[in-house]
Amino acid sequence: xxxxxxxxxxxxxxxxxxxxxxxxxxxxxxxxxxxxxxxxxxxxxxxxxxxxxxxxxxxxxxxxxxxxxxxxxxxxxxxxxxxxxxxxxxxxxxxxxxxxxxxxxxxxxxxxxxxxxxxxxxxxxxxxxxxxxxxxxxxxxxxxxxxxxxxxxxxxxxxxxxxxxxxxxxxxxxxxxxxxxxxxxxxxxxxxxxxxxxxxxxxxxxxxxxxxxxxxxxxxxxxxxxxxxxxxxxxxxxxxxxxxxxxxxxxxxxxxxxxxxxxxxxxxxxx
Numbered sequence: 185x186x187x188x189x190x191x192x193x194x195x196x197x198x199x200x201x202x203x204x205x206x207x208x209x210x211x212x213x214x215x216x217x218x219x220x221x222x223x224x225x226x227x228x229x230x231x232x233x234x235x236x237x238x239x240x241x242x243x244x245x246x247x248x249x250x251x252x253x254x255x256x257x258x259x260x261x262x263x264x265x266x267x268x269x270x271x272x273x274x275x276x277x278x279x280x281x282x283x284x285x286x287x288x289x290x291x292x293x294x295x296x297x298x299x300x301x302x303x304x305x306x307x308x309x310x311x312x313x314x315x316x317x318x319x320x321x322x323x324x325x326x327x328x329x330x331x332x333x334x335x336x337x338x339x340x341x342x343x344x345x346x347x348x349x350x351x352x353x354x355x356x357x358x359x360x361x362x363x364x365x366x367x368x369x370x371x372x373x374x375x376x377x378x379x380x381x382x383x384x385x386x387x388x389x390x391x392x393x394x395x396x397x398x399x400x401x402x403x404x405x406x407x408x409x410x411x412x413x414x415x416x417x418x419x420x421x422x423x424x425x426x427x428x429x430x431x432x433x434x435x436x437x438x439x440x441x442x443x444x445x446x447x448x449x450x451x452x453x454x455x
Contacts, residue, residue: 188214188276198255204433205392206248209234210257213271221274222285225249225260225267261292375416376427381408384428388435399440407434 263286
């Protein structure tokens with residue numbers, strides 16, 4: 185098996201958009217791909233080669249692959265009447281390059297880059313709409329016919345939003361918008377209670393990971409308490425915005441706690 189470099193992507197926006205299962209699949213694709221980042225695209229082959237000791241449905245493999253495509257991390261292509269995938273920006277240069285699969289055509293990478301840029305532009309436009317230029321009236325000065333633009337004082341007002349907020353006549357926020365803003369602030373300021381936190385964790389363990397939640401409940405409570413004590417911030421002192429997504433990414437690293445063995449060792453120490 186070839187040696188691979190796993191770069192630090194813990195702060196990657198693309199990786200943050202996918203589930204932790206899709207991230208595990210992406211890591212194993214890096215292990216299996218050739219030196220140019222190409223590999224089989226059929227879910228059945230990926231399931232058998234990337235997860236030989238796991239009982240995973242092919243439908244799950246397909247869903248995780250689509251997450252990687254949507255996040256701009258892989259791209260599909262066809263060569264020699266077979267389906268393949270390519271890892272974007274693979275950049276592995278540890279030895280002499282060897283090809284095991286037909287290489288991805290250049291037009292596929294270009295089309296992917298163009299589509300991904302358009303997606304980023306649309307997201308940027310949705311969050312930060314472009315400024316609209318306002319036409320200013322022009323006045324003639326004297327008989328010479330010279331014109332000077334009338335100063336647009338609305339631009340100056342936009343530079344000082346605090347003064348603008350003080351004017352009741354300019355507050356046009358509707359009741360629904362106020363409600364959405366207050367609920368958003370409340371969600372960021374107030375973390376969930378412990379019961380809600382444990383309920384979501386139990387659902388992830390039982391419905392997604394198919395394991396018993398009981399051995400992990402202590403570790404989940406410890407994680408909740410550590411975030412609470414840190415002011416609802418993670419281990420990197422970053423504010424936790426979407427706690428359910430954060431919990432889902434942290435759960436694979438939590439270790440089970442055996443209550444019976446702990447009680448036995450405590451009794452032994454008393455003796």
